[in-house]
Amino acid sequence: MILDKVNSPEDLKRLSLEELLLLAEEIRSEIIRVTAQNGGHLASSLGAVELVLALHRVFDSPRDRILFDVGHQAYAHKLVTGRKDRFHTLRKEGGISGFTKVSESPHDAITAGHASTSLANALGMVLARDLKGEDYHVVAVIGDGALTGGMALAALNKIGELQKRMLIVLNDNEMSISENVGALNKYFKELQIRKWVQDAEKLGKTILERISPQLFGLVDRAKEAAKLLLHQENPFYAWGIRYVGPVDGHDLKGLVHILEHLKALDGPTLLHVVTKKGKGYKVAEADPIYWHGPPGFDPKKPEKVSKGYTWSQAFGDAVTELAHLEPRLFVITPAMREGSGLVRYSLEHPERYLDVGICEDVAVTTAAGLALRGMKPIVAIYSTFLQRAYDQVIHDVAIENLPVVFAIDRAGIVGADGATHHGVFDIAYLRTVPNLQIAAPKDALELRAMLKKALEVGGPVAIRYPRDNVERAPEGVWPEIAWGKWEVLKEGTEAYILAFGKTLRYALEAAGDDPRVGVVNARFLKPLDREMLRALSRYKLLTVEDHQRMGGFGSAVLEALNEMGLKPEVQILGLPDRFFEHGAIPSLHRQAGIDAEGIRKALAAMGVALVHER
Numbered sequence: 196m197i198l199d200k201v202n203s204p205e206d207l208k209r210l211s212l213e214e215l216l217l218l219a220e221e222i223r224s225e226i227i228r229v230t231a232q233n234g235g236h237l238a239s240s241l242g243a244v245e246l247v248l249a250l251h252r253v254f255d256s257p258r259d260r261i262l263f264d265v266g267h268q269a270y271a272h273k274l275v276t277g278r279k280d281r282f283h284t285l286r287k288e289g290g291i292s293g294f295t296k297v298s299e300s301p302h303d304a305i306t307a308g309h310a311s312t313s314l315a316n317a318l319g320m321v322l323a324r325d326l327k328g329e330d331y332h333v334v335a336v337i338g339d340g341a342l343t344g345g346m347a348l349a350a351l352n353k354i355g356e357l358q359k360r361m362l363i364v365l366n367d368n369e370m371s372i373s374e375n376v377g378a379l380n381k382y383f384k385e386l387q388i389r390k391w392v393q394d395a396e397k398l399g400k401t402i403l404e405r406i407s408p409q410l411f412g413l414v415d416r417a418k419e420a421a422k423l424l425l426h427q428e429n430p431f432y433a434w435g436i437r438y439v440g441p442v443d444g445h446d447l448k449g450l451v452h453i454l455e456h457l458k459a460l461d462g463p464t465l466l467h468v469v470t471k472k473g474k475g476y477k478v479a480e481a482d483p484i485y486w487h488g489p490p491g492f493d494p495k496k497p498e499k500v501s502k503g504y505t506w507s508q509a510f511g512d513a514v515t516e517l518a519h520l521e522p523r524l525f526v527i528t529p530a531m532r533e534g535s536g537l538v539r540y541s542l543e544h545p546e547r548y549l550d551v552g553i554c555e556d557v558a559v560t561t562a563a564g565l566a567l568r569g570m571k572p573i574v575a576i577y578s579t580f581l582q583r584a585y586d587q588v589i590h591d592v593a594i595e596n597l598p599v600v601f602a603i604d605r606a607g608i609v610g611a612d613g614a615t616h617h618g619v620f621d622i623a624y625l626r627t628v629p630n631l632q633i634a635a636p637k638d639a640l641e642l643r644a645m646l647k648k649a650l651e652v653g654g655p656v657a658i659r660y661p662r663d664n665v666e667r668a669p670e671g672v673w674p675e676i677a678w679g680k681w682e683v684l685k686e687g688t689e690a691y692i693l694a695f696g697k698t699l700r701y702a703l704e705a706a707g708d709d710p711r712v713g714v715v716n717a718r719f720l721k722p723l724d725r726e727m728l729r730a731l732s733r734y735k736l737l738t739v740e741d742h743q744r745m746g747g748f749g750s751a752v753l754e755a756l757n758e759m760g761l762k763p764e765v766q767i768l769g770l771p772d773r774f775f776e777h778g779a780i781p782s783l784h785r786q787a788g789i790d791a792e793g794i795r796k797a798l799a800a801m802g803v804a805l806v807h808e809r
């Protein structure tokens with residue numbers, strides 16, 4: 196295998212073009228083999244193989260810095276930068292990350308996972324380079340989806356003004372996770388048609404030159420005028436960035452040739468490459484949405500596997516039904532239609548559905564605008580990605596107490612996507628926001644009850660639920676819920692576990708049938724159920740949450756007890772003050788001490804040692 200001879204990008208420079216082409220195929224097979232075992236971002240990484248090889252052939256990483264936006268398309272990059280022997284540990288606990296990670300390799304220029312960060316990072320790097328009088332290249336690879344992010348567009352604006360030498364490679368496969376959206380995306384499609392026109396022109400030109408040089412001259416001048424017009428229409432022209440393309444992102448020889456030329460240019464250049472998401476693997480080419488991030492699969496007989504009924508689907512089913520009952524309901528997603536369970540909703544209510552692209556800030560403030568004009572918007576958003584819209588939650592929604600519902604998916608530890616994707620800060624960053632109420636349902640029925648009630652509350656409400664399976668709730672059922680009230684699920688004589696969200700299952704498992712320990716479904720964090728808290732304050736209290744310990748649900752309970760002048764013995768279980776890497780959710784929960792074992796240990800330390808069967 197040629198890959199056996201590649202231990203660093205240096206080795207790529209010694210390969211012939213034929214060997215490079217063979218290497219590309221070997222890399223594709225390795226990506227498929229390992230993703231089949233571990234799951235991962237298959238289609239994105241398959242589509243970027245030639246681009247990665249061409250970049251590492253022409254540039255000199257790690258001296259030259261090559262940044263990958265989101266970092267999920269960088270499996271080929273990992274394989275040729277000294278990690279091929281560890282590649283089988285991809286996304287596994289203790290193994291290599293599924294994204295680029297500075298601490299993992301000197302070749303990983305940025306730690307990524309969230310989109311649209313590469314251009315601002317690259318800007319910072321070229322500023323540092325030039326200030327220090329150093330000389331290296333900075334190359335940022337950004338996808339068409341990531342380019343819909345405001346951070347990326349704002350960085351382009353500054354890059355164009357400063358005119359620092361850098362190369363931006365737009366990896367345009369017309370896909371985000373779903374089909375990509377936005378006016379720029381439409382323009383790129385246009386450009387690709389023009390590419391076809393250019394090729395046809397070349398053919399026409401050759402024929403014309405033979406027939407009549409005069410006529411050819413006339414046509415050529417007309418074409419130059421049109422090109423100037425076209426060029427000036429080019430948004431990158433407006434940003435002061437040299438645009439080159441579109442070019443075939445799978446033509447390895449052509450890419451190497453172009454990159455060699457662009458390497459010599461000064462100022463900012465954007466090379467627009469067109470790739471096929473899932474390239475080289477038929478099922479992934481045919482359905483880049485499912486094969487964007489499949490769980491494991493049989494590489495010889497790749498079939499879609501059902502992940503079971505999830506919280507995301509329970510949410511999607513509930514809002515799809517709710518929209519028939521509430522004509523003012525409007526659902527917004529920042530480029531996560533499938534992940535948020537909204538495919539059915541988007542098909543049944545297209546006129547009240549919007550995918551804004553990878554821009555959570557726009558999603559939240561668009562919801563504010565909808566609410567100001569009498570609609571009932573729901574923003575379907577992952578906890579980790581809501582971090583991108585913190586100011587918009589406060590400034591555009593909460594201050595005016597607008598009726599916006601935040602359906603926060605992937606709340607808590609999410610597993611193989613790791614530190615950049617765990618949703619473990621939202622309680623802390625939301626609970627200090629006045630007017631904003633926060634709840635966590637224990638099951639799909641409670642989710643339906645909360646969603647329906649949240650639309651009537653009249654102010655902003657955040658409902659958080661985990662990345663997990665859940666028992667399906669019957670259609671058409673909308674249970675009542677005592678808003679702001681907790682629910683005692685098990686009485687106790689000595690201690691009560693106050694569980695918020697997903698940890699309720701661990702609490703019930705830990706308490707078992709021991710009469711000394713009670714369990715409360717503390718489903719409302721804001722408002723807290725102070726009445727019940729007062730009543731329970733004569734017992735020992737243990738709070739447990741799938742969230743950072745600091746600033747979470749337990750902190751809220753402590754503050755409330757303090758305000759009420761109550762001083763029961765309280766222990767708080769939550770994630771310690773560090774980042775959790777990628778790994779299996781139960782294992783990470785065990786490490787954090789928030790699972791049933793951790794709860795039992797905490798109770799024992801409080802003098803309530805539970806006897807339980809092993």
Ligand SMILES: CC(=O)c1sc(CCOP(=O)(O)OP(=O)(O)O)c(C)[n+]1Cc1cnc(C)nc1N
Pocket residue numbers: 236239242265267268308309310337338339340341342366368370371372472529530531553580583
């Ligand atoms: C991995 C992950 O979380 C991905 S990959 C991806 C699509 C990126 O499209 P792009 O065109 O840039 O790349 P492509 O896959 O090669 O087509 C999204 C929306 N997400 C979720 C997401 C949402 N929002 C933010 C801020 N960051 C991320 N990463």
Ligand SMILES: [Mg+2]
Pocket residue numbers: 338339340341366367368369370371375
């Ligand atoms: Mg894309």
